Amino acid sequence: MAQNASELEFRTVAVIMAGGIGERFWPLSRENRPKQLLPLSASGKPLLLDTLDRLDGLVDAENRFLVAAAPLCAEISRSTGSLKPENYLVEPARRNTAGCLAWAAACLLARGADPDSTVMVALPADAWVSDQQAYRKVLRAACEAAARHPAIVVVGVTPTRAETGYGYIELADNTPVFQSADGLPVYPVARFREKPNRQTAEEYLTSGKHYWNAGIFVWRLDTFLRELEQAGTPHGAAIPRMADALRRERHAEAECIFLDLPSISIDFALMERARNIWVVPADFHWDDVGEWSALERILPRDSAGNAVSGNPALIDVSDSVIYQDPTASGITVAALGVRDLVLVVTADAVMVLPKSRAQDVRKIVEFLRGRNNE
Amino acid sequence: MAQNASELEFRTVAVIMAGGIGERFWPLSRENRPKQLLPLSASGKPLLLDTLDRLDGLVDAENRFLVAAAPLCAEISRSTGSLKPENYLVEPARRNTAGCLAWAAACLLARGADPDSTVMVALPADAWVSDQQAYRKVLRAACEAAARHPAIVVVGVTPTRAETGYGYIELADNTPVFQSADGLPVYPVARFREKPNRQTAEEYLTSGKHYWNAGIFVWRLDTFLRELEQAGTPHGAAIPRMADALRRERHAEAECIFLDLPSISIDFALMERARNIWVVPADFHWDDVGEWSALERILPRDSAGNAVSGNPALIDVSDSVIYQDPTASGITVAALGVRDLVLVVTADAVMVLPKSRAQDVRKIVEFLRGRNNE
Numbered sequence: 001m002a003q004n005a006s007e008l009e010f011r012t013v014a015v016i017m018a019g020g021i022g023e024r025f026w027p028l029s030r031e032n033r034p035k036q037l038l039p040l041s042a043s044g045k046p047l048l049l050d051t052l053d054r055l056d057g058l059v060d061a062e063n064r065f066l067v068a069a070a071p072l073c074a075e076i077s078r079s080t081g082s083l084k085p086e087n088y089l090v091e092p093a094r095r096n097t098a099g100c101l102a103w104a105a106a107c108l109l110a111r112g113a114d115p116d117s118t119v120m121v122a123l124p125a126d127a128w129v130s131d132q133q134a135y136r137k138v139l140r141a142a143c144e145a146a147a148r149h150p151a152i153v154v155v156g157v158t159p160t161r162a163e164t165g166y167g168y169i170e171l172a173d174n175t176p177v178f179q180s181a182d183g184l185p186v187y188p189v190a191r192f193r194e195k196p197n198r199q200t201a202e203e204y205l206t207s208g209k210h211y212w213n214a215g216i217f218v219w220r221l222d223t224f225l226r227e228l229e230q231a232g233t234p235h236g237a238a239i240p241r242m243a244d245a246l247r248r249e250r251h252a253e254a255e256c257i258f259l260d261l262p263s264i265s266i267d268f269a270l271m272e273r274a275r276n277i278w279v280v281p282a283d284f285h286w287d288d289v290g291e292w293s294a295l296e297r298i299l300p301r302d303s304a305g306n307a308v309s310g311n312p313a314l315i316d317v318s319d320s321v322i323y324q325d326p327t328a329s330g331i332t333v334a335a336l337g338v339r340d341l342v343l344v345v346t347a348d349a350v351m352v353l354p355k356s357r358a359q360d361v362r363k364i365v366e367f368l369r370g371r372n373n374e
Numbered sequence: 375m376a377q378n379a380s381e382l383e384f385r386t387v388a389v390i391m392a393g394g395i396g397e398r399f400w401p402l403s404r405e406n407r408p409k410q411l412l413p414l415s416a417s418g419k420p421l422l423l424d425t426l427d428r429l430d431g432l433v434d435a436e437n438r439f440l441v442a443a444a445p446l447c448a449e450i451s452r453s454t455g456s457l458k459p460e461n462y463l464v465e466p467a468r469r470n471t472a473g474c475l476a477w478a479a480a481c482l483l484a485r486g487a488d489p490d491s492t493v494m495v496a497l498p499a500d501a502w503v504s505d506q507q508a509y510r511k512v513l514r515a516a517c518e519a520a521a522r523h524p525a526i527v528v529v530g531v532t533p534t535r536a537e538t539g540y541g542y543i544e545l546a547d548n549t550p551v552f553q554s555a556d557g558l559p560v561y562p563v564a565r566f567r568e569k570p571n572r573q574t575a576e577e578y579l580t581s582g583k584h585y586w587n588a589g590i591f592v593w594r595l596d597t598f599l600r601e602l603e604q605a606g607t608p609h610g611a612a613i614p615r616m617a618d619a620l621r622r623e624r625h626a627e628a629e630c631i632f633l634d635l636p637s638i639s640i641d642f643a644l645m646e647r648a649r650n651i652w653v654v655p656a657d658f659h660w661d662d663v664g665e666w667s668a669l670e671r672i673l674p675r676d677s678a679g680n681a682v683s684g685n686p687a688l689i690d691v692s693d694s695v696i697y698q699d700p701t702a703s704g705i706t707v708a709a710l711g712v713r714d715l716v717l718v719v720t721a722d723a724v725m726v727l728p729k730s731r732a733q734d735v736r737k738i739v740e741f742l743r744g745r746n747n748e
Contacts, residue, residue: 027706313738313745332724333725334726335725350719352726357710368708
């Protein structure tokens with residue numbers, strides 16, 4: 001197949017994984033308003049809209065697909081209105097990113113996508129990117145490489161800090177295996193690395209061969225299927241079976257196959273096992289906006305280092321994230337003498353915690369869920 | 375006069391100084407809802423009502439007077455409803471505690487109070503006291519002493535910590551000059567001490583001769599007038615003139631005299647200069663509830679040392695003051711991983727600051743006032 005690839009016409013499809021519920025942005029994120037729909041970036045637009053906009057000139061509107069559960073698809077449709085109904089690939093349930101991408105591949109195949117000439121770009125819905133032009137250039141390079149070679153091509157962001165919250169991609173070799181039309185080099189990947197501890201993250205930062213895993217994966221559908229099979233996960237066999245059932249309009253049968261899949265991430269199911277992975281290094285600023293403290297990286301900061309949204313009264317406040325939601329504009333918000341704090345005020349909730357504990361917002365959500373169940 | 379005092383019938387009047395605006399309890403305190411009207415104590419009643427209740431059995435209802443400016447008197451009347459209109463001594467303006475007490479004395483004289491047989495108990499409206507019985511016993515002793523002797527009698531609370539936020543009373547001698555019918559000793563005062571620094575406060579705590587100035591002053595009206603005159607403040611001469619004008623129903627004239635008075639505290643105008651001051655030591659717990667951090671002393675605390683009002687979700691929170699106003703009961707309040715913090719949530723405001731900066735709430739009020747003026 002790969003030998004003939006350069007002579008084929010390729011169709012590029014984007015699959016946006018939008019099924020996350022973003023508990024870590026409570027109280028702003030709720031079940032029907034997950035992180036990807038929050039206006040967290042400086043543009044004031046939902047992150048998901050930014051993600052779609054970044055595809056302009058890269059993937060045609062009809063080839064942009066969004067995967068999420070039904071209620072979320074409905075909410076996204078209401079909030080964004082920029083995708084046609086057929087571009088929602090409604091997941092029967094949440095089965096993590098491996099399940100999400102297997103479902104998407106099955107849907108595409110059922111709709112007649114040719115595995116040998118369809119390049120699939122898998123994207124998280126809710127990341128933040130500083131430079132749209134650089135982003136498109138990198139993605140275009142990844143698509144070119146994945147179209148012409150039977151490799152999984154990923155985007156690796158050059159680290160700018162010793163981040164312990166991200167996975168890393170480790171280069172096998174500093175000699176490019178491919179060069180894009182724009183001149184971007186593509187390198188072979190030695191392995192995917194899980195979130196490191198502080199010391200290892202420091203080493204990665206200066207090693208020159210470690211990149212942040214941006215969760216962007218590009219492959220031809222045939223490559224994806226073959227690699228899944230070689231990795232030994234049940235997703236490989238499930239995809240053609242689900243596609244076949246969907247093609248025959250046996251939706252319940254496809255759902256049953258899907259529901260039997262283990263709920264595991266694509267990193268665990270495939271990336272940590274696959275052999276043939278390439279990476280396009282990216283120098284744009286990127287953030288997974290994983291928690292409230294990320295806002296200090298993606299929002300403009302005041303002279304005291306605060307990332308501020310709304311109109312709070314701040315006195316002797318520094319290096320803090322103060323988010324006053326537009327729904328809470330009638331509430332006077334005041335902070336004095338605090339630093340490294342996260343304060344979030346919405347119309348019906350107030351949350352305060354240290355920036356260093358931002359990932360523990362989940363504990364609050366669990367606590368409240370438990371209290372409501374009582 | 376004093377020689378005959380024991381043969382006279384004495385009338386005891388309470389003058390409650392309720393003119394404070396309590397900015398330090400923003401956002402709960404507002405101009406029309408000052409601290410004394412806030413339900414800050416564990417009883418859930420406004421501090422002012424607690425103050426009035428503590429006078430039961432000590433001062434008859436018709437002899438309880440409250441001094442504040444007109445709008446505040448109206449608000450207090452609406453909120454408490456326990457005083458008759460004639461028991462409000464409406465101040466023409468705010469002239470600090472010396473002005474407040476001079477005005478009250480003038481009003482009492484104008485209404486026919488006999489200076490030689492009227493014992494006036496001057497009280498702040500918004501203090502907290504742990505033990506009502508002990509409080510009454512102490513106040514009764516002070517009234518007895520002040521009735522029978524031409525002395526200013528004050529209440530000195532035995533310090534329980536090296537508090538730098540209170541003024542102190544220093545004993546002249548450990549030999550009582552008076553003993554109450556209940557057996558309480560009364561001692562001569564050497565001097566009033568201003569708020570000390572940390573080191574001095576530590577010394578006071580262990581000296582055995584320093585007491586907190588609870589701002590409770592008891593005197594016969596004639597004693598008050600004479601001591602003011604001897605202290606050389608204009609209040610001494612102003613009182614009979616205001617009383618005379620009020621008696622002749624020349625209210626505007628009385629107001630002019632009042633408005634000419636310097637705005638100074640009774641401590642500065644009189645206590646720091648008077649010679650003849652006695653003190654009744656008091657062992658009840660007392661707090662001036664001067665700022666949000668005081669709530670941890672007067673509210674019950676949870677096992678992590680938090681003083682909590684409302685129903686916030688608290689995870690790994692310790693030694694903090696979390697106040698969710700009843701008006702904000704529809705707002706979910708959550709805090710995680712913080713300590714020594716003050717968080718206040720009302721229906722229309724959210725405030726967060728470290729406990730150690732609680733006195734700086736005024737800065738927030740000033741900031742907001744400035745912003746609103748823009």
